[in-house]
Amino acid sequence: MSAAVSQPDVTSHIAATPAISVKNLSMRFGGFQAVQNLSFDVGHGEIFGFIGPNGAGKTTTIRVLSTMLEPTEGTVEVCGRDTTYDPEEVRRLIGYMPDHAGVYERITVGEFLQFFAAAVGVAKHVVAGVIELTDIGPLRDRMVTSLSKGQKQRVQLARVLLHDPKVLILDEPASDLDPRARIEMRDLLVDLAKNGKTVFLSSHILTELAEVCTQVAILERGRLVACGPVDAIGRSMRNETHKDTARLRILPGAHHDRATDIVRATGGVHDVTPVQKGFLSFSYQGGDETIAAVVSALVSGGVGVVGVEPERSELEQVFLSVTAGEQQ
Amino acid sequence: MNLHHPIFVREMQASMRLARTPWLLMILTLVLGLGLAAFGAMATSDRGNPAELGQGIFQAFFSVGYLVAMIFGPAISSAMVASEREGRTWEALILSGLSPQKIAKEKFLAGLASSGLYIIALSPIAGLSFLFGGVSATEVFLGFVVLFAVACLASLLGTALSAVWKQQRGATIATLTASIMFGGLLFALFGFGSSFAMHDKWHAIPEAHPIWLPLAWVRAPFGADYVLLLICMPVILFGTAGWFLYETAVAHMKEDTDDRASGYRRWFLWSVPALGFAAMCPVLVADSDRNRVGLAVVGGVLFFGFTFAALLLLGAEPVTASKRVLMRLARQASRRSIANPGLVTTIGMFLGVSLATATAMMLGVIATLGSSGNSLRNLGQVMSAYAYGAAFFLFVGGLLAVLRARGSNALLARLITVGVVVAAALGPPIFLLIMKATTDGATGDLVPLASPSPLYVAAMFDALESSYRSHDADLYAGILCIAGWAAVGTALFGFAYMRARRLRALANQ
Numbered sequence: 001m002s003a004a005v006s007q008p009d010v011t012s013h014i015a016a017t018p019a020i021s022v023k024n025l026s027m028r029f030g031g032f033q034a035v036q037n038l039s040f041d042v043g044h045g046e047i048f049g050f051i052g053p054n055g056a057g058k059t060t061t062i063r064v065l066s067t068m069l070e071p072t073e074g075t076v077e078v079c080g081r082d083t084t085y086d087p088e089e090v091r092r093l094i095g096y097m098p099d100h101a102g103v104y105e106r107i108t109v110g111e112f113l114q115f116f117a118a119a120v121g122v123a124k125h126v127v128a129g130v131i132e133l134t135d136i137g138p139l140r141d142r143m144v145t146s147l148s149k150g151q152k153q154r155v156q157l158a159r160v161l162l163h164d165p166k167v168l169i170l171d172e173p174a175s176d177l178d179p180r181a182r183i184e185m186r187d188l189l190v191d192l193a194k195n196g197k198t199v200f201l202s203s204h205i206l207t208e209l210a211e212v213c214t215q216v217a218i219l220e221r222g223r224l225v226a227c228g229p230v231d232a233i234g235r236s237m238r239n240e241t242h243k244d245t246a247r248l249r250i251l252p253g254a255h256h257d258r259a260t261d262i263v264r265a266t267g268g269v270h271d272v273t274p275v276q277k278g279f280l281s282f283s284y285q286g287g288d289e290t291i292a293a294v295v296s297a298l299v300s301g302g303v304g305v306v307g308v309e310p311e312r313s314e315l316e317q318v319f320l321s322v323t324a325g326e327q328q
Numbered sequence: 329m330n331l332h333h334p335i336f337v338r339e340m341q342a343s344m345r346l347a348r349t350p351w352l353l354m355i356l357t358l359v360l361g362l363g364l365a366a367f368g369a370m371a372t373s374d375r376g377n378p379a380e381l382g383q384g385i386f387q388a389f390f391s392v393g394y395l396v397a398m399i400f401g402p403a404i405s406s407a408m409v410a411s412e413r414e415g416r417t418w419e420a421l422i423l424s425g426l427s428p429q430k431i432a433k434e435k436f437l438a439g440l441a442s443s444g445l446y447i448i449a450l451s452p453i454a455g456l457s458f459l460f461g462g463v464s465a466t467e468v469f470l471g472f473v474v475l476f477a478v479a480c481l482a483s484l485l486g487t488a489l490s491a492v493w494k495q496q497r498g499a500t501i502a503t504l505t506a507s508i509m510f511g512g513l514l515f516a517l518f519g520f521g522s523s524f525a526m527h528d529k530w531h532a533i534p535e536a537h538p539i540w541l542p543l544a545w546v547r548a549p550f551g552a553d554y555v556l557l558l559i560c561m562p563v564i565l566f567g568t569a570g571w572f573l574y575e576t577a578v579a580h581m582k583e584d585t586d587d588r589a590s591g592y593r594r595w596f597l598w599s600v601p602a603l604g605f606a607a608m609c610p611v612l613v614a615d616s617d618r619n620r621v622g623l624a625v626v627g628g629v630l631f632f633g634f635t636f637a638a639l640l641l642l643g644a645e646p647v648t649a650s651k652r653v654l655m656r657l658a659r660q661a662s663r664r665s666i667a668n669p670g671l672v673t674t675i676g677m678f679l680g681v682s683l684a685t686a687t688a689m690m691l692g693v694i695a696t697l698g699s700s701g702n703s704l705r706n707l708g709q710v711m712s713a714y715a716y717g718a719a720f721f722l723f724v725g726g727l728l729a730v731l732r733a734r735g736s737n738a739l740l741a742r743l744i745t746v747g748v749v750v751a752a753a754l755g756p757p758i759f760l761l762i763m764k765a766t767t768d769g770a771t772g773d774l775v776p777l778a779s780p781s782p783l784y785v786a787a788m789f790d791a792l793e794s795s796y797r798s799h800d801a802d803l804y805a806g807i808l809c810i811a812g813w814a815a816v817g818t819a820l821f822g823f824a825y826m827r828a829r830r831l832r833a834l835a836n837q
Contacts, residue, residue, distance in 0.1 A: 102416035118334035119424035
């Protein structure tokens, strides 16, 4: 009776609180301050990108989130459960995939998943569902060690989904993957988010994060330097002196010098640099309106435009701006 | 034992799919079978008595079985936890909700099952021994019981060291080194060495035969001595060693934020009185007061040696437990238990249990001493040995508590403590020797100069043996030092207690 009453309470409690809530998190290891005064929230169903140079404190934060470390100061909650005081409950709510997660030798994919299904205490038939969801059916009877990196990552993702966690915490899930496996992994994460999972992922591959993340947090030397939707951060950084850079591709037959002059004469454009035959690079202010004016002027001037694209993705620009040139 | 536990099943799947397993089994069985056949052929050409040959085969088979258990068991188990860490599967496993205790148990059982295969494969060869006579089928069966106990211990050793080491190769090398060293030492001391003492006690047990325990269980007459020496002592020694290794595995599987030493504390709480009793078993069966005093002193030295090692182990306890552990304790409403975490609680519990056990041991020995003409001397010797040991131990415990409470890291605190113990034990006797050499004995009795050393107990023994009153000063100096070490130890512990309370109050703010 009590279980029947308490179940809706738990569900409503989870829905009422952010999927992840980090408040004033600090982590010290002896004299080394790994993370300092970190605060952010992640809403349900979001794909949250966690970015930072090596040694910025990403993995430390992730280990706190996954209950493997206790914060020196501050609180971390997953669906309203404190990672310090309710680690067992938090472990039921999260699915954690560490970077370079390993697999067991001499067992098949099916046995690997059956093993973790038994370990987390879910019924055997769940394995079939997860295999279908992650599209690894053809791999079921293959030895786990014989799989490619991309296939192994899919199997790992299947593993973390076994107990139907609310929040997926993925540390560098796309590292070491070939482009095809990356695309497949990205699509899978988007599908999972659509199914209501909250995805918290760290990655070095900024273009990939930019395409899938609803929000990002950028960490540098243990401090949070930016947090929010990528375009909102980008907008907030665009002050009067901010310049973007774009790359323009014109028809091969077009006159290069003429195109350069037209672009330079357009309002909002600063420097124009011919890159190679058929390509120009220019810095500008005024956002998309300036780009439209450039294209319009070129077309009016008889120069055929093949395309214009930002030289760096929005996220890359944001990252480079806020991390002060830290080495990746 | 849950044969369907996921860890057990997975380990057995992986183990059985290892291509070398059947080959190893076949080669081992062939080599041992042919070896014993060759031994039998050579022995029958020299000896006319087939019973002696049967005994020889029995000893050879179980000695090889011991070697197999001590090598294969740890070698198989040593990879089990370290490979999870090295292969980056550990985090997934520990976050699955399986407790470290459950993981340790299933890993141990899987290791035992794998090494048990080798023992079972060899078992038909053991039948050769009782075909020739000299040993009975019951003795062969009991030989397997002992071998199984050894395999358990060896498998636990592998599991424990596998949890301690992060790298699989390091774990395997450390485990094999430890198992060969300890295995050899145990075989020499408890196997070969003890067989002479057992032969003296019960002549039906052959001397110089290392596999004597299964024979003794069958051949020794049942009585109090039988229970104490052949049941209580082996069970206590195997049990405490096995439990310790299990708790070592569990402690090293826990996260830093967990109460890693809770199992150690429970183990210590039970094993100290048990080992104290085991140390007293030979005293209780000794045939004279003189032997009783000698065995009591040896037992006391072994007991305090063990407690000193355990003190160094528990000295790694943090001053206060983590927030997570404190919350868990608060929920369990057991904050006042003596087995709770925290440096001062732990060392306090440790000193209390050790000193209470030492006192009980001393009173037990005194109760067994007869009322002969030398009873006062015997009483004095037992009391001086135990009192000095206890007082010095109190000092060592207090010193370690202060060092840890003042913020020294565990390794440094342990090194300083060992250094102080060595200096206190050897310094005064060396100083005495130097003084004797420089003064040429002209300045009277210099022996009390060595009284701060626990080794001074030997001088107190001499003083109690002597009938000359001139030796009273030696005795009084020893008593003074006993009181001194106890007072300093109590003061140090009190200081550590105050310091830990202050730190805990600061942490709670």
